[in-house]
Amino acid sequence: MPEAYAVRVPKGYRVGGWEVREPIATGAFGSVYEARRVDDASGELPRTAALKFLPTGTGTPRHLAHLRELADRELTLYRSLRRPRLIRMYGTLTVDDPARPELDGAVVLVLERARESLACLLSRTGATPPAQGPALLAQICEGLDQLHRAGWVHGDLKPANVLLMADGSARLADFNMAAELEGTHAYTPAFATPDYTPPELLWSEIGERGRRIRPSADVWAFGVLAHLVLTGSFPLPGGTPTARRHAAAAYARGTDELRLSPRLPDAWREIVRDCLTRTHEERITGEALLRRVGATAGTGAVSRSPRRGLVRASLVAGAMAVAALGYTVVTWADDDRPDSSSGASGANAVAASYGAADLRTDKGVPPAYRLLIVETAHDCRQPDVTAALIAAMLKVESDFDPDLADPAADEYGIARWTPRVLRWWMRADGTPGKAVPRPPFPPAESIPAMGRYLCWISSRLDAGLPGDRRVLISAAYRTSYGVVNDAAGVPPKIRPYAGRVAHYLKEYTPPRRK
Numbered sequence: 001m002p003e004a005y006a007v008r009v010p011k012g013y014r015v016g017g018w019e020v021r022e023p024i025a026t027g028a029f030g031s032v033y034e035a036r037r038v039d040d041a042s043g044e045l046p047r048t049a050a051l052k053f054l055p056t057g058t059g060t061p062r063h064l065a066h067l068r069e070l071a072d073r074e075l076t077l078y079r080s081l082r083r084p085r086l087i088r089m090y091g092t093l094t095v096d097d098p099a100r101p102e103l104d105g106a107v108v109l110v111l112e113r114a115r116e117s118l119a120c121l122l123s124r125t126g127a128t129p130p131a132q133g134p135a136l137l138a139q140i141c142e143g144l145d146q147l148h149r150a151g152w153v154h155g156d157l158k159p160a161n162v163l164l165m166a167d168g169s170a171r172l173a174d175f176n177m178a179a180e181l182e183g184t185h186a187y188t189p190a191f192a193t194p195d196y197t198p199p200e201l202l203w204s205e206i207g208e209r210g211r212r213i214r215p216s217a218d219v220w221a222f223g224v225l226a227h228l229v230l231t232g233s234f235p236l237p238g239g240t241p242t243a244r245r246h247a248a249a250a251y252a253r254g255t256d257e258l259r260l261s262p263r264l265p266d267a268w269r270e271i272v273r274d275c276l277t278r279t280h281e282e283r284i285t286g287e288a289l290l291r292r293v294g295a296t297a298g299t300g301a302v303s304r305s306p307r308r309g310l311v312r313a314s315l316v317a318g319a320m321a322v323a324a325l326g327y328t329v330v331t332w333a334d335d336d337r338p339d340s341s342s343g344a345s346g347a348n349a350v351a352a353s354y355g356a357a358d359l360r361t362d363k364g365v366p367p368a369y370r371l372l373i374v375e376t377a378h379d380c381r382q383p384d385v386t387a388a389l390i391a392a393m394l395k396v397e398s399d400f401d402p403d404l405a406d407p408a409a410d411e412y413g414i415a416r417w418t419p420r421v422l423r424w425w426m427r428a429d430g431t432p433g434k435a436v437p438r439p440p441f442p443p444a445e446s447i448p449a450m451g452r453y454l455c456w457i458s459s460r461l462d463a464g465l466p467g468d469r470r471v472l473i474s475a476a477y478r479t480s481y482g483v484v485n486d487a488a489g490v491p492p493k494i495r496p497y498a499g500r501v502a503h504y505l506k507e508y509t510p511p512r513r514k
Helices: 061-080 118-125 133-149 215-231 241-253 266-275 286-297 318-322 367-378 387-398 419-425 443-458 469-478 481-487 492-508
Strands: 018-026 031-037 048-054 089-094 107-111 162-164 170-172 186-188 211-213
Touching: 018 048, 118 162, 118 215, 133 162, 133 170, 133 215, 133 286, 215 266, 215 286, 241 367, 266 286, 367 387, 367 443, 387 443, 387 469, 387 492, 419 443, 443 469, 469 481, 469 492
Parallel strands: none
Antiparallel strands: 018 031, 031 048, 048 107, 089 107, 162 170, 186 211
């Protein structure tokens, strides 16, 4: 088992009526294992399941509060919706094993076992679209319609979050970013994968309650996914997620066009175009999308979900509140594109390794933040602003605690932002926000803002200063570039801080980059 597994559970370990077998996947705060049933007096449970272990004793109170918020969303959805296109939850368990302090108190979510994820299927078929692609898209669309009619937005639709069952049917999974609608909008504190995020959300400001999201965000994500399934390529140009993100912004501004593949069938071409409109107002509705996809795929898919108001969220109490962050855990290859591994990939799944060319993936940088860290570094043209530097500074500033709060210093979040300073760096276009933001500050807001500030600092430090320029940049983050220039290096009072950054910078930098 890879050392990077967030929760290491030995093969043969028993919890409840289940025996742990092979590891499936891991994320930043939990790990998924295949399990077989060894005790079920009711006879109602399946022979195998997927167990998601979430530790309760290895995080700070702020870490756990952040986990609870995400877990609440997923558990509320699981408890309130039981639809055929959503992965099933059989129940929750709590480990009671004082002899194993690393597991004692861990909460376990018992989930339906999938055969693999759509990401796995696409990695095998490569540029050749899978024959069952249209049918799978119709089923995915049914799942989205079921969510939307019940008043939820998925918020992170992508191939890794679509599970394929033993009979070949598709299920939606991973609902920790799901958000319940309040009228026309919902609010989510998390950030989604950029390739599947509509342009209006890529750089939107995050308010006190999080990022506002509409069902149209899922429609955009479906359009991207449909193009990928049917052609093996993305509908926007670029060899990396960062390049495609910039292409999406240019498309939204009207300075670029979609680059739909000539391999995309004509009937699907119009569907994809209607999903990938420049603005959310122009986008096709979920109900209309379901009808057109069903007709085009030949499945005649129709919604069978209850309307919003017939399903109400149930209360989740006690250990339920920290149960899980999801079944499907994304794993990434080392070359800035999705890997063949996924949360449902089987016994030999590897730990998340996105960005390994820029950042050591075996040294404790949480996988949940790697995509954001690496892309933030790529957005800066200053060569000394690297992913390893950003990760090292986040480690020293907060120990990767997304909900850090230090009112005495007026600093908050994973990057220890002072609200009035963050106001100047939270927008990608370089203009300050209209109002001073109020904490908490989500990582999706804090980390890119840190990157922009470091990039600005790097361009203003004097040339020829002694020492590692990356460490000098970090010192200027704690003071100012003027103070570092005047001191001709790291000021004495900042040296302990700079020394810690230098330590983790060395640890997080891949050998060939040092």
